[in-house]
Amino acid sequence: MPLTRLLPSREGEDLIEMITRFASAELAPRVAEAEENAIFPRDVFRKLGELGVLSLPHDAEYGGGELPDEVALQVVEELARTWASVGVGVTVHWASVHPLWKWGSDEQRKRWLPELISGDLLGGFCLSEPEAGSDPGAMKTTATWEGDEYVINGLKAWITHGGEADFYTVMARTSDDGSHGISCFLVPGNAPGLSADPPERKMGLNGSRTSQVRFDNVRVSADRRIADEGRGLAMALDALDTGRLCIAAVSTGIAQAALDHAAEYARTREQFGRPIIDFQGVSFLLADMSARTSAARALYLEAARRKDRGVPFTRLAAEAKLVASDTAMAVTTDAVQVYGGAGYTRDYQVERLMREAKIMQIFEGTNQIQRHVIGRDYR
Incomplete structure (x- = not known):
């Protein structure tokens, strides 16, 4: 049945109406088959990117919608109402962009943010590990300084879009200083040494790929570290x-x-x-x-x-x-x-x-x- 929402602006009302129509026309006919057969709907995220959904929270200066969370989250709810895997995917992409958007330098944001939120690229967020889930401070993935690059080694677990993402925001240990020794890196999905295991066989959300992601001497330049060392956690x-x-x-x-x-x-x-x-x-x-x-x-x-x-x-x-x-x-x-x-x-x-x-x-x-x-x- 129609759901009456109280939105703070006409712009928000129009957006929700558009998303409702999109979900009915584009998502509803596909969800059952995709979930039954674990089909990842990569094209759906490109379409959502074209509609501006992947950039809703971000600054207009970089091509974002600059909408309040009060509106953006109701977009997520409306997508999930039809296809939960898609709603989750949008939020994971937002999380992947979040450190760059909030803590990146002006130069980093100007260089990468417009491309990352345009819809052509999809992100993954690499925090959890097999032995560091609820306790991320226990992570073992390392980023070691060698020459003018960081070399990342480790295994990340339960990564949404693992093997599908075009970029990953990766938390890795740069020192032994416990929770203060973790730093944040923006890593291209095609970086040499980066690979994803076969997807997990899950109870649900089968249209959303979840995999372990491995880092085997993955090299990233220093300008791909977001903010200072130790700020990652x-x-x-x-x-x-x-x-x-x-x-x-x-x-x-x-x-x-x-x-x-x-x-x-x-x-x-x-x-x-x-x-x-x-x-x-x-x-x-x-x-x-x-x-x-x-x-x-x-x-x-x-x-x-x-x-x-x-x-x-x-x-x-x-x-x-x-x-x-x-x-x-x-x-x-x-x-x-x-x-x-x-x-x-x-x-x-x-x-x-x-x-x-x-x-x-x-x-x-x-x-x-x-x-x-x-x-x-x-x-």
């Missing part, structure tokens, strides 16, 4: 704050999709001579799904508005990610329940949505980590 954590809002938006889109499908099914499915939506057990279930989804949206938008106004939002971002991803899991589970046995088959989208919801509780820091972030703010 702070950049990564800052990107994670925004990333949590992005996953909250994706989660809300998944929940909204599940609610939409369940409500439509309940209106058309008859038992005992009546649509099942007429039965209180079903209508109350839908009511709870609706309330949870609306609450998740309100929370991530409140955090986005705080970010737009320069107000601290770290705790609220963690709350939004926690609540929205738990909501996605609960609402998709209830959607399957509305469908009954049919919902447990792959003939209906709610089965896929339920599988996709699970990773939202793990992305960008598990929900146990989110609780740690939230609780720490009260100490």
Whole structure:
């Protein structure tokens, strides 16, 4: 059913209308086959680049849309409402550009940012490692200074767009000074020595490629280091704050999709001579799904508005990610329940949505980590 959004400008309203039409025409006909057969929709990201979606948060000076997060995140939600893999892909690209955009020198931004956000190139964000997931400060990937270059060696894990990305933002250790010894590098995807393992065989989001990425004596020039040595982890954590809002938006889109499908099914499915939506057990279930989804949206938008106004939002971002991803899991589970046995088959989208919801509780820091972030703010 149509979703009424309160946007801060007519420009935002027009953008959401365009994205809704794009999702209906370009994404909806493809999502089932692509997810079933693990087809990565590279062309979709090029089209989104042409529409300006990959550059929405960035400065107009470099070709960006310079839109507030309050609007950009609702674009993500609308994309994810139709195809979660695409919504996630857009946010990963934004994360890949984030350190350059926020901490790069004027020269670096002028040199690389217009190309990276134009849509021709797609990014990957390399932070996690097999033994450094929730604790990124434990990473072992190194960047050693040799001559006038850095030489990167190591293994990154769970990299969205691994093997597909045209560039990677890579966090690597430049000293043994613990969390203060990590630096950030912008690495071309075709750099000699950089390779990706076969994609992970996942429960869901199969249209989004996830792979380990290996760095075997990958050489990068000093001008590809973003800001000073030792600043990398702070950049990564800052990107994670925004990333949590992005996953909250994706989660809300998944929940909204599940609610939409369940409500439509309940209106058309008859038992005992009546649509099942007429039965209180079903209508109350839908009511709870609706309330949870609306609450998740309100929370991530409140955090986005705080970010737009320069107000601290770290705790609220963690709350939004926690609540929205738990909501996605609960609402998709209830959607399957509305469908009954049919919902447990792959003939209906709610089965896929339920599988996709699970990773939202793990992305960008598990929900146990989110609780740690939230609780720490009260100490």
